[in-house]
Amino acid sequence: xxxxxxxxxxxxxxxxxxxxxxxxxxxxxxxxxxxxxxxxxxxxxxxxxxxxxxxxxxxxxxxxxxxxxxxxxxxxxxxxxxxxxxxxxxxxxxxxxxxxxxxxxxxxxxxxxxxxxxxxxxxxxxxxxxxxxxxxxxxxxxxxxxxxxxxxxxxxxxxxxxxxxxxxxxxxxxxxxxxxxxxxxxxxxxxxxxxxxxxxxxxxxxxxxxxxxxxxxxxxxxxxxxxxxxxxxxxxxxxxxxxxxxxxxxxxxxxxxxxxxxxxxxxxxxxxxxxxxxxxxxxxxxxxxxxxxxxxxxxxxxxxxxxxxxxxxx
Amino acid sequence: xxxxxxxxxxxxxxxxxxxxxxxxxxxxxxxxxxxxxxxxxxxxxxxxxxxxxxxxxxxxxxxxxxxxxxxxxxxxxxxxxxxxxxxxxxxxxxxxxxxxxxxxxxxxxxxxxxxxxxxxxxxxxxxxxxxxxxxxxxxxxxxxxxxxxxxxxxxxxxxxxxxxxxxxxxxxxxxxxxxxxxxxxxxxxxxxxxxxxxxxxxxxxxxxxxxxxxxxxxxxxxxxxxxxxxxxxxxxxxxxxxxxxxxxxxxxxxxxxxxxxxxxxxxxxxxxxxxxxxxxxxxxxxxxxxxxxxxxxxxxxxxxxxxxxxxxxxxxxxxxxxxxxxxxxxxxxxxxxxxxxxxxxxxxxxxxxxxxxxxxxxxxxxxxxxxxxxxxxxxxxxxxxx
Numbered sequence: 030x031x032x033x034x035x036x037x038x039x040x041x042x043x044x045x046x047x048x049x050x051x052x053x054x055x056x057x058x059x060x061x062x063x064x065x066x067x068x069x070x071x072x073x074x075x076x077x078x079x080x081x082x083x084x085x086x087x088x089x090x091x092x093x094x095x096x097x098x099x100x101x102x103x104x105x106x107x108x109x110x111x112x113x114x115x116x117x118x119x120x121x122x123x124x125x126x127x128x129x130x131x132x133x134x135x136x137x138x139x140x141x142x143x144x145x146x147x148x149x150x151x152x153x154x155x156x157x158x159x160x161x162x163x164x165x166x167x168x169x170x171x172x173x174x175x176x177x178x179x180x181x182x183x184x185x186x187x188x189x190x191x192x193x194x195x196x197x198x199x200x201x202x203x204x205x206x207x208x209x210x211x212x213x214x215x216x217x218x219x220x221x222x223x224x225x226x227x228x229x230x231x232x233x234x235x236x237x238x239x240x241x242x243x244x245x246x247x248x249x250x251x252x253x254x255x256x257x258x259x260x261x262x263x264x265x266x267x268x269x270x271x272x273x274x275x276x277x278x279x280x281x282x283x284x285x286x287x288x289x290x291x292x293x294x295x296x297x298x299x300x301x302x303x304x305x306x307x308x309x310x311x312x313x314x315x316x317x318x319x320x321x322x323x324x325x326x327x328x329x330x331x332x333x334x335x336x337x338x339x340x341x342x343x
Numbered sequence: 344x345x346x347x348x349x350x351x352x353x354x355x356x357x358x359x360x361x362x363x364x365x366x367x368x369x370x371x372x373x374x375x376x377x378x379x380x381x382x383x384x385x386x387x388x389x390x391x392x393x394x395x396x397x398x399x400x401x402x403x404x405x406x407x408x409x410x411x412x413x414x415x416x417x418x419x420x421x422x423x424x425x426x427x428x429x430x431x432x433x434x435x436x437x438x439x440x441x442x443x444x445x446x447x448x449x450x451x452x453x454x455x456x457x458x459x460x461x462x463x464x465x466x467x468x469x470x471x472x473x474x475x476x477x478x479x480x481x482x483x484x485x486x487x488x489x490x491x492x493x494x495x496x497x498x499x500x501x502x503x504x505x506x507x508x509x510x511x512x513x514x515x516x517x518x519x520x521x522x523x524x525x526x527x528x529x530x531x532x533x534x535x536x537x538x539x540x541x542x543x544x545x546x547x548x549x550x551x552x553x554x555x556x557x558x559x560x561x562x563x564x565x566x567x568x569x570x571x572x573x574x575x576x577x578x579x580x581x582x583x584x585x586x587x588x589x590x591x592x593x594x595x596x597x598x599x600x601x602x603x604x605x606x607x608x609x610x611x612x613x614x615x616x617x618x619x620x621x622x623x624x625x626x627x628x629x630x631x632x633x634x635x636x637x638x639x640x641x642x643x644x645x646x647x648x649x650x651x652x653x654x655x656x657x658x659x660x661x662x663x664x665x666x667x668x669x670x671x672x673x674x675x676x677x678x679x680x681x682x683x684x685x686x687x688x689x690x691x692x693x694x695x696x697x698x699x700x701x702x703x704x705x706x707x708x709x710x711x712x713x714x715x716x717x718x719x720x721x722x723x724x725x726x727x728x729x
Contacts, residue, residue: 054437055437055438056434056437056438058437059430059433059434059437060434063430156518157518164520164523165450165451165518165519165520165523166450166451166454166474166476166520167425167451167454167455169454169455169457169458169481170458170461170481178462180437249426252429253425253426253429253430253455253458253459254458254459254462255425255429255454255455255458257424257425257426257451257455258451259424259425259426259451260426296430296434299381299382299419299420299422300419300420303381303382303386303390303420304382305382305420305422306382306383
């Protein structure tokens with residue numbers, strides 16, 4: 030559930046993002062677009078991890094399905110964007126429904142492993158179905174609307190889609206359904222006794238998470254004008270998982286924060302050293318050992334200590 | 344009177360600032376982007392290529408730069424991931440202001456960067472990706488391919504197999520775009536020689552016991568292999584105890600005669616197996632080759648240099664010569680200059696075809712054998728095939 034503080038943070042974040050085009054420089058726009066896409070991707074995974082407490086190791090599958098579907102509808106079928114993108118999101122949701130139907134029957138580690146297995150199946154299809162996906166070379170050269178060639182217009186397009194998506198996720202988080210998800214996360218047995226159809230609710234969360242990952246994937250496909258099997262690979266699922274863990278999986282804005290930190294660190298550290306994976310591994314180690322609730326949890330803890338010290342001094 | 348003085352002062356200030364700007368512009372280095380893997384499984388390829396780029400930049404700058412401007416390269420790690428490479432290319436273009444990029448290694452990553460180059464209208468010189476689709480179905484004005492494509496490689500390999508008297512051929516490699524392209528081309532190049540089996544393994548596989556049994560059980564008398572890098576090293580070590588390399592005629596694609604591979608395998612390298620490479624530090628070639636090898640040895644701190652340095656070196660020289668010829672770094676002018684351009688390289692003149700955007704670079708083919716005084720096997724005799 031999004032607290033008042035997190036909602037204010039979110040509003041300030043989007044206000045700051047809206048000011049990026051005023052800088053008049055190209056690169057901040059590019060970086061902001063990438064951060065928004067991966068931020069949304071991480072937030073979508075948090076519907077599963079943070080809300081219902083189901084850890085998915087295969088979330089990249091929906092990221093890739095959304096991207097490939099959008100690329101195919103747009104380029105091969107020649108559909109306009111206002112048809113291709115909703116259709117891609119719809120198809121991703123259907124795929125999430127099918128995959129989720131099997132996955133939500135299991136819990137904990139078995140659920141995680143099954144999601145991983147399905148994502149590798151999606152990767153294999155993307156890799157082998159050359160006629161549709163372009164195979165190992167990827168789906169290159171997506172036909173995009175003319176306005177997307179303008180970096181500023183593409184920024185506003187991404188901003189609008191991501192802002193609406195985050196708004197919807199915020200509504201979900203604060204709705205009765207969102208609270209039911211948290212009840213399942215905290216104690217599925219008790220939620221079941223209270224009359225909640227736990228399996229169905231977990232399936233709904235799975236589909237919602239998949240659909241929003243599909244939106245992020247579709248945006249990425251437009252951004253790089255292509256979609257590649259690597260987007261469905263387990264390493265992509267691992268990366269977004271680390272984003273969520275770093276930011277804080279039990280908070281609404283944590284995943285965005287995690288995505289920003291990981292993406293910016295990766296972009297800049299890899300310019301100076303080839304050992305970025307070691308840095309990433311160290312970050313993961315530090316989170317698990319010292320900040321299991323991520324950056325948001327760490328900030329909360331610091332805030333609590335400071336206020337306690339303040340009270341003591343008073 | 345006052346206005347007149349202000350006018351003069353303003354004019355001088357404007358003129359001064361224009362001169363300052365033009366002076367700064369003249370002194371600005373020309374930045375060339377490099378998007379290659381410097382981490383992960385293909386890092387050794389990328390790092391060696393960057394050594395070649397570095398040497399070329401040093402030589403060009405020592406000789407006065409390009410049209411009075413110094414050359415500078417800005418490298419980014421592609422992580423062999425198309426999304427990462429695309430983002431890196433966009434960063435180089437939008438932040439660093441590069442007008443030309445050298446990259447990448449694998450075909451999928453190169454195609455991704457090529458799409459960025461097409462959108463952003465900057466030159467992309469692909470120094471090490473063989474897939475024919477890069478300058479085939481995905482050819483556009485700004486992309487150039489700096490090594491032989493899978494079509495050319497298939498022709499060379501088919502000639503070797505024919506020379507060795509192959510009657511039936513079976514093929515193996517990774518389930519990967521490069522392999523499927525190569526095998527497709529092999530089918531037409533082999534003509535009447537039947538292909539009795541294609542055995543593909545997942546990229547990254549390290550256990551080849553099943554594959555070795557399948558190849559040995561096949562009716563073929565010759566094997567064309569296309570596993571590369573660490574995959575070939577693992578395969579060679581695992582196949583040796585089975586006498587695999589003695590049981591059939593084996594010819595290997597993917598440039599596994601390179602120093603990078605022979606150094607890893609040492610005496611485990613299959614004796615007498617035919618393979619290819621882009622360059623050898625021990626090749627007794629022209630004075631230009633010796634100078635190039637000395638330069639790379641200085642950068643790498645060893646005389647046993649990697650073959651990929653030549654690819655980076657050649658790519659940078661192609662771009663630099665095109666900029667010199669064009670008299671500018673404007674991508675459209677550079678493209679026009681690159682088309683049909685011939686440059687001198689350590690292995691002789693190389694021309695960029697104006698229509699296909701492919702080079703006619705030579706590569707080495709021959710048997711890799713034990714040589715006296717070294718525990719690392721070498722190609723002997725060396726054949727430079729254009």
